[in-house]
Amino acid sequence: MSQEDRQHQIASLFSHNTAVTVIIDGQQYEIGMDGDIQILVNLPPTFPDEAPVMTVSPTGMRHPWIDSDVIVCDALLSWHPQYSVGMVVHDIFENFKTLPPTLRSATEDTYGHRPQPPIPTNAPPSAQPPAEYLMIMNKSPEEINELLSNDRAFEIFFHSLDRVQNMKTVKEELCNGNENLARKNLSYEEELIRLRSQVTSMNKEYQELRSKVSEKERQQQDAFNRFSSSTIMTRLKAGVNESDDLSESVAQSFLDGSLDHESFVKQFRDLRKVYHLRASNLEKLQRNDTLFS
Structure with missing residues (x-):
């Protein structure tokens, strides 16, 4: 066939x-x-x-x-x-x-x-009829008696049967197949160890980079907080009040006679200039904040 x-x-x-x-x-x-x-x-x-x-x-x-x-x-x-x-x-x-x-x-x-x-x-x-039957039919009575009385002779005859030999062949093929499969699996061992080590190294690198990114995100958030409109507005209000207080202190010193006219004019003018500049910026910031809120 x-x-x-x-x-x-x-x-x-x-x-x-x-x-x-x-x-x-x-x-x-x-x-x-x-x-x-x-x-x-x-x-x-x-x-x-x-x-x-x-x-x-x-x-x-x-x-x-x-x-x-x-x-x-x-x-x-x-x-x-x-x-x-x-x-x-x-x-x-x-x-x-x-x-x-x-x-x-x-x-x-x-x-x-x-x-x-x-x-x-x-x-x-x-x-x-089955081949085994024909093999027995072709034997003489003496040969059959020998098979029945002699275990060794029967064992040799039994293992000579085609059906038994075929089953042995199948068993050997299964054993060889299992052995080949086991060898194939073992051949992947070094590659698996290498890949496992590579994954471990990449995971460590990922954790380090993730930590750096988290730190950068924290720094970015801090920067956003420092330059947010609410923070700038708070600082401008403090600056306006500070400039106003300083100019009032200079005026009071002039009235008390502890500051001459020329010094008073120069200091008071500079302080009020800063005051009005800060007050103007604060007003603009408040107006924009109201517009976009």
């Missing part, structure tokens, strides 16, 4: 099912259904020539189509490249809705428990 056929099969997962999550693009997909049951679809490298491996979670579920968390429906056991993997997953969920899986009890022996017979499906009548 071509890569195009593989992509067409992957597309069928999305067209026949709704809650599809990509775990590893092109290799592993998770499909969920109501009731918190998820199916993990693992696509081997030779898919669709080789059947996909589907596992169910949560683990420890009991159902005619579930064997040690692996889905073993007829469509997968008699897989054909022309089957639609998306439709197979959809049919599995439909069956789960009709006959919901249940959790195994704590006292139930997983290996000794005999599962219920599989529910018949609409698999093509020309479907071939």
